[in-house]
Amino acid sequence: MSEDAVSEENSGHLGRWLSLIALALMAAVVGRQIAINSADKQFEARLAELDANRD
Structure with a gap:
């Protein structure tokens, strides 16, 4: 293998890892947002139930 081919292979490998890391971070952010929205509901x-019982 020539040096250029090895360098290109390494950069492709790094690109795949960076893509996977970015995808994992986005999934974590989306999952966190879903959990927050669920907890808010x-x-x-x-709170509405307590307000209704208070009257």
Whole structure:
């Protein structure tokens, strides 16, 4: 193998790893946002129930 082919292979490998890392970070952010939205809905439902019971 020539040096250029090895260098190109290494840069391709690095690019794949960076893509996978970026994808994992995006999935973590989306998952966190879904969890926060779900918790907000549950909190608002409990708050509405407490307000209804207070009257």
